[in-house]
Amino acid sequence: xxxxxxxxxxxxxxxxxxxxxxxxxxxxxxxxxxxxxxxxxxxxxxxxxxxxxxxxxxxxxxxxxxxxxxxxxxxxxxxxxxxxxxxxxxxxxxxxxxxxxxxxxxxxxxxxxxxxxxxxxxxxxxxxxxxxxxxxxxxxxxxxxxxxxxxxxxxxxxxxxxxxxxxxxxxxxxxxxxxxxxxxxxxxxxxxxxxxxxxxxxxxxxxxxxxxxxxxxxxxxxxxxxxxxxxxxxxxxxxxxxxxxxxxxxxxxxxxxxxxxxxxxxxxxxxxxxxxxxxxxxxxxxxxxxxxxxxxxxxxxxxxxxxxxxxxxxxxxxxxxxxxxxxxxxxxxxxxxxxxxxxxxxxxxxxxxxxxxxxxxxxx
Numbered sequence: 398x399x400x401x402x403x404x405x406x407x408x409x410x411x412x413x414x415x416x417x418x419x420x421x422x423x424x425x426x427x428x429x430x431x432x433x434x435x436x437x438x439x440x441x442x443x444x445x446x447x448x449x450x451x452x453x454x455x456x457x458x459x460x461x462x463x464x465x466x467x468x469x470x471x472x473x474x475x476x477x478x479x480x481x482x483x484x485x486x487x488x489x490x491x492x493x494x495x496x497x498x499x500x501x502x503x504x505x506x507x508x509x510x511x512x513x514x515x516x517x518x519x520x521x522x523x524x525x526x527x528x529x530x531x532x533x534x535x536x537x538x539x540x541x542x543x544x545x546x547x548x549x550x551x552x553x554x555x556x557x558x559x560x561x562x563x564x565x566x567x568x569x570x571x572x573x574x575x576x577x578x579x580x581x582x583x584x585x586x587x588x589x590x591x592x593x594x595x596x597x598x599x600x601x602x603x604x605x606x607x608x609x610x611x612x613x614x615x616x617x618x619x620x621x622x623x624x625x626x627x628x629x630x631x632x633x634x635x636x637x638x639x640x641x642x643x644x645x646x647x648x649x650x651x652x653x654x655x656x657x658x659x660x661x662x663x664x665x666x667x668x669x670x671x672x673x674x675x676x677x678x679x680x681x682x683x684x685x686x687x688x689x690x691x692x693x694x695x696x697x698x699x700x701x702x703x704x705x706x707x708x709x710x711x712x713x714x715x716x717x718x719x720x721x722x723x724x725x726x727x728x729x730x731x732x733x734x735x736x737x738x739x740x741x742x743x744x745x746x747x748x749x750x751x752x753x754x755x756x757x758x759x760x761x
Contacts, residue, residue, distance in 0.1 A: 409438065413445040486701045490538040490547070502549055502569065504538055504700060509571060509586065511694035513707045514595045515614075515714070516583040520604025521576040528601055531572065544576040545704060546602070574602055575704055577711045584707040590691070608690040609714060612733045615664070617686050617710055619719035621671035626651045626727055628685070630665030631658070651725035659729035667727070668693075675709075 411430050430441040487505050523541060527533040527548045536549040549571055553564035573586035583603060587594050599606040618624075629650050631643045642665060645653055668685030683695040692710050713719060722728060 407438070409441050411441070411443050413443055483699065483701050486543070489540045489542050490545075491540075492538045493535040502536065504547055507547075507571065508697050508699055509573070509703055511696045511698060511703065511706055512586060512590065513692045513710060514585040514587070514590075515609050515690045515692065515707075515710070516585070516595075516599050516603070516606040517581060517609060518576075518583040518599065518603040518606045519581065521578075521583065522602055522604075523576070525602045527572070528597055531570075533572070543704065544578055546574040547700070548572040548574075572598065573700070573703070574598060575707060576602075577708055580711050580715050582711045582715070584711070586703070592689070610733070610735065611664070611688040612735065613714045614686045614688065614690060614692070615721055615732050616714045616716060616719045617684060617692055618667075618669075618671070618721045618723065619713055619716070620675040621673055621682075621684070622679075622724075623672040624651070624669050624723040624725050624727070625649050625671070626667060626669040626723070626725065628666070628668040629654075629727065630667070630687075631662035631730060632665050634661060634663055649725075651723070651727040654726040654729050656729050659731055662730060664730045664732050669723075 408430055411426070427441075427443075430443070432438075483505075490504060521544070523539060523544060523546065527537065527550075531548065532550045532552055533548040534551065536551065538547040539545070549569055552568050552570070554566050554568050555562070555564050556566050559565070570588050571586065573584075575584040576582075577584065583599060583606065585595055585598050587598070596606075626649055628644070628646045631645075633640050633643065643662065647653075666685065666687035668683070670681065670683050673680045673682045684692070685694070686692045694706075696706075698706060721732075
């Protein structure tokens with residue numbers, strides 16, 4: 398209520414039980430208590446619990462040594478600089494001429510969920526067109542400097558209350574293709590997460606493409622602490638029992654894993670909450686990946702922030718120095734490694750679709 402127009406200048410003491418999540422809400426809240434448009438009104442005071450972990454936009458606003466005036470000014474200036482950088486970024490996109498006004502969608506208004514399909518590619522072609530079946534038409538935006546293509550597909554569908562022969566509802570579908578030139582990686586965003594769509598786009602925009610091995614995808618969990626695993630998949634290495642894949646879901650499924658589990662299963666997909674320490678400051682995030690070269694998060698971002706996110710993923714999965722350890726029972730599940738040479742003591746090998754299992758003289 399105090400942030401939506403409540404005006405009572407006699408209120409001068411505020412107890413903050415939980416921080417606002419945005420700078421705008423914080424400024425609004427501070428402003429309501431800092432008004433001096435009444436007689437004999439003293440300075441505003443704000444009381445918060447003694448907890449330096451309370452943050453707003455990665456700033457510890459309630460730390461003992463925090464100076465609000467300086468911090469709020471810095472955050473406000475940072476917002477302005479970010480807005481100017483985003484405007485410069487969007488100016489780099491060129492769209493095709495002849496777009497009908499009713500089909501014109503401003504890419505500045507796009508906010509998408511963080512989902513990424515990654516390929517190792519060769520021969521990227523920024524000028525390639527979307528396949529005809531995607532119905533993108535002239536709704537294409539290309540950024541040559543950033544090696545990014547945005548396509549917006551359009552199809553007509555039938556509403557639930559009408560027979561299928563009458564298609565009157567417009568449905569738009571977003572596609573984003575980003576080429577990380579330095580690393581030779583292709584990042585694809587599609588609202589429909591099907592193998593056919595991803596492979597078709599990679600085929601059109603690249604000469605050669607291949608999925609990222611699972612042990613490299615696992616590196617997206619690097620430089621993270623305080624893991625809480627919500628969902629985990631495991632591949633049964635001895636599927637004669639009929640179970641090929643096991644999925645566990647819950648508050649923290651790692652508690653259900655023990656050393657014997659690691660002898661029977663290998664890692665599949667995982668989705669978790671963790672603390673990111675890569676930037677030098679702690680940030681709570683969610684992150685998940687699968688053996689199908691997919692990475693996702695529960696975050697929503699605008700296009701420049703999304704491109705930054707996928708490039709950070711690319712830097713991680715190509716960094717062989719990253720060693721992942723969750724410090725939970727999930728570490729009992731073995732992760733595949735790249736085979737560079739056959740062991741000298743090898744006497745038996747069994748091939749599966751995604752795995753190769755070896756038995757040596759020292760194993761039973």
